[in-house]
Amino acid sequence: MLLGAIADDLTGASDLALMLSREGMKTVQTVGIPPAGFDAGAADAVVVSLKSRTIPAAEAVEQSLAAAEWLLATGARQLFFKYCSTFDSTPVGNIGPVTEALLGRLGAGLTLACPAFPTNRRTVYLGYLFVGDELLSESPMKDHPLTPMRDPSLVRVLQAQTTLPVGLVAHERVRRGADAVAAAFSQAERAGQRIVIVDAIDDTDLRAIGTAARDMALVTGGSGIAIGLPENFRRAGLLAAAAPSARMVAPPGRAVILAGSCSAATRKQVATAVASGTAALRIDPLAVASGSLGVEEVAAFAETATGGPPLIYASADPAEVAAVQEKLGREHAGALVEGLMAGVACRLAERGFTRFLVAGGETSGAVVQALGVEGFAIGPEIDPGVPWMLSLGAGRPLALALKSGNFGAPDIFAKAWDLLA
Template identity: 35%
Template sequence: MSVRIAVIADDFTGGLFVASNLEKLGIPVFYVCDTAVLHEAADGEVLVIATRLRFMPPARAVAALDGLTTMLDEIGVEHIFYKYCSTFDSTDEGNIGPCGDLLIGKYGQRRLVFGPGYPDLHTYVHEGYMFYKDRLISESIKRSDPITPMNDPDMARVLQRQTAETVGLLPHRVLHRGVEFARGYVDDQQGKGVRYFLMDCVDNDDVATGATIFRHDHITTGADALAIELISQWTSEDAGTRRRTPSPVARAEGGEVVLVGSCSGVTLRQRDHFAQDNPMLDIDICEADEDILMARALAWADEKLGAGQPIGFSVAGDVASVADAQAKFGIMGAARKAEAILAGIAKGLGGRGVRKFVVSGGETSGAIVEALGIQSMQVLPFDELGAGSCISRDARRISLFLKPGKIGAEDVFSAALEKMRAP
């Protein structure tokens, strides 16, 4: 096996965004959910490893990342990209800084780039300040995120609170003057003791210039835009990575379900739209323990599955119900209970012959894929639905659409299922 490039994604939907865009470009991807199958990657494929690192406590995340990178070292990977959310999604107790500290220390790099932002999804960084859909991140829907409220729009300042390394800015006003000028600026800042570079991301030209500056580094970090650009540059200079036309896929046959874990306003509107025409069971996680709620949900499913239409389950609630759950179980406790309930339901439905799963929520997606025992997936190219379409590589051929909570049209659940039915 000869694999030059690996992406470690800190959640499942983020990994799919990178993988589906690479597949659209004709760059072959092996998408891994379980490191036990790393050895199955074919020569020239880009490894994309989906993890659940995003909300792990720093010490646990660092230990997990250390183990993963050691595995990649053992198979001779030349470039490792650590991928996090385009909106950074990290508080003062977050793990992006500590993970950076591990990587720069383990590999002895003199510098490390941090590249949040994704212009194609209206997420920008200018002078270190993040904007989402033309609003400061601290004034956007992300300010009320139930797990990682983004109250400080200055990403360099957020990162600096997570690390003892000196964080500097690689601003748009430098990047737009071209590669050589920006490279000289980086060298000058390194001479002044800066090791971490928070890169502006005003447009795709910023991304391309930054990628060119850092493309020879063994370790890079950032969001989707920087990952895709770097990998495009790496593969264009490597004759061993062959561009290809995506292979046709064998569609899944079986029941259909929508599982809603995200509490974003976007997802709640998508849930309500789906529920207009399909049975949807809303689950109050405060009402009983996990086993009871899962048993009730599966009993309800047994009554509905024979009707020949999709069914749905939601643990998503409004602001008041989320606050009640967090008060009872804690912020992460509420999230983990909700994920466990949906994962248990998914596992039960898989045993009942359901083979088409639409899931909303990055952490929820990871929990459900793990519960279904999926080790690797064939990722479909980015299309009109965006990223998220994939099929398990095992004999069950489970078809999934995994989406982050904050994106997608109101009819995305039904549209994803319709796509799964297409010949």
């Protein structure tokens, strides 16, 4: 193995695994820290997906360090800490604490932080994160139910989470290319900085940053920054030339869409599917809490639905989400939906469903854990950052697409299945 990655949620891990696979690395994604005897085969990169984005910082650090130990013991030459392209975090972490802990474990002097993913319209300029044409603080992320992001300055956000000095490599340096970026890294380290936010507004910037990071023991960022890392191993003679990706052979069986995300992108995808005539059932957390709606009722809806893959969704606008959280509590409301979706997935898998498209990081984590999946082989790309994957370690093979709430075109729920025809 060449590159070992630690991702703070499941959909983000899939996004990263797809990026590395597209750049020619044989990539395996695991669900949690692999069990004893797990065989990654001839993988060039392994992405360990955790569910650590919103847990207490100390727990996130502990899990991330344990993942790092496994990756290093398996032979990783460089570590990558992957978080969301919208820098999702709370005021106290977990991006800063985990980065600080990994730097300490590796004995490394400097790392970079770059969540930019221009293909999905996440860019960083002068240290400020933009979502499309809007600052992060003016985008729908300001109303995220778990990690509302109301400060677009990544230097400020990250500095509040770590005791390590945080600096900035501005776009004026990045646009000059890899050598200029590498010189900026050396200058920052001499100045005593330990983490530098790096501007990036297009893929050319990301490739330059990746090249400049060839000697870093630790790289951190969104999946976009990984676009430039495989070529470093290729230049060193450690990685073969990229080959065309093979078409994934999906298991036969029925299909279903499970959407737990309340992001603006997922709400639009749900609305598009409903308007097109997709059979859809909306999950009301209050009904789940009262016991009037449960796994059997929801599974029965999916089994009897006709036409294309049915849609089961809990997506709602911020006002509705806030009202439910006020009555049930934020964590309890989320747990009810995740538990229901996980139970429904298991029941449907027992009854011949083998193809699952899941929207939302928390929902994806709950579903995959319940299905007993240990890892994935990466398949074709549906939309930027969203691949189909074939399960490992779940008994009967399953095809899964785990979509970050913020990713995907409005018609993703319809077009995804064409890749499995």
